[in-house]
Amino acid sequence: MPLASTLTLALWPPRSPAQRTSSPRMRLANEAETCRRVAAMRAIETADGCGAFSDHLASLFAGEEQLERARAFRALQPNPRDQIDAVSLRCLAVDERVLSACRGEAGIRQVLCLGCGMDSRPHRLDLPGVAWFEVDVPEVIALKEELLRTASPEAAALTVGRVERLGLDLGSELHGLPPALRAAGWEPEVPTLSILEGVAFYLSEASTW
Numbered sequence: 001m002p003l004a005s006t007l008t009l010a011l012w013p014p015r016s017p018a019q020r021t022s023s024p025r026m027r028l029a030n031e032a033e034t035c036r037r038v039a040a041m042r043a044i045e046t047a048d049g050c051g052a053f054s055d056h057l058a059s060l061f062a063g064e065e066q067l068e069r070a071r072a073f074r075a076l077q078p079n080p081r082d083q084i085d086a087v088s089l090r091c092l093a094v095d096e097r098v099l100s101a102c103r104g105e106a107g108i109r110q111v112l113c114l115g116c117g118m119d120s121r122p123h124r125l126d127l128p129g130v131a132w133f134e135v136d137v138p139e140v141i142a143l144k145e146e147l148l149r150t151a152s153p154e155a156a157a158l159t160v161g162r163v164e165r166l167g168l169d170l171g172s173e174l175h176g177l178p179p180a181l182r183a184a185g186w187e188p189e190v191p192t193l194s195i196l197e198g199v200a201f202y203l204s205e206a207s208t209w
Contacts, residue, residue: 005198036059037070039055043059057118059121060155061120090198098111102130109129113197125159128161132161133164133181
């Protein structure tokens with residue numbers, strides 16, 4: 001089964017051709033810091049939000065610098081405990097769709113998270129029968145694994161069946177994704193839920209499939 005035929009969940013659609021960069025590489029000033037900024041929003045929501053969202057690894061993934069920025073931003077919002085920020089709301093929506101796909105009639109047993117960043121779902125969604133594949137640029141994957149090694153065994157424990165993390169630039173190396181996934185144990189004949197959460201609009205026209 002080709003990747004294009006897998007079940008795809010994309011909350012943020014790609015930009016129009018006029019808005020996209022002409023370069024096949026993802027245009028992020030600093031991929032790792034961008035990912036940590038998103039984690040910081042989840043961390044602040046977990047600690048000081050309305051109670052609808054919780055991510056026990058978010059603070060670790062964010063780092064103190066990004067946490068301070070997120071706290072300052074949160075302090076500017078009126079009644080922060082009575083609302084949920086857009087990042088955490090998006091995360092909740094994706095959580096719901098993933099759980100529904102994996103626990104429901106679809107019976108999804110493979111999840112592919114493209115541009116995974118500092119996503120923590122393999123450590124907090126109770127899906128013991130699911131193989132989880134994460135893909136991001138090598139620098140982000142290396143940082144994520146380094147941070148997880150500093151976490152307690154309880155915090156870093158998997159709640160899915162297994163995780164495979166692949167360092168791959170989706171903007172310039174997308175052609176290498178299928179063989180890399182197969183080498184990591186991805187089964188192309190098994191239905192797969194693919195997640196693109198805040199990623200697709202960074203890709204150029206040439207880098208889409």
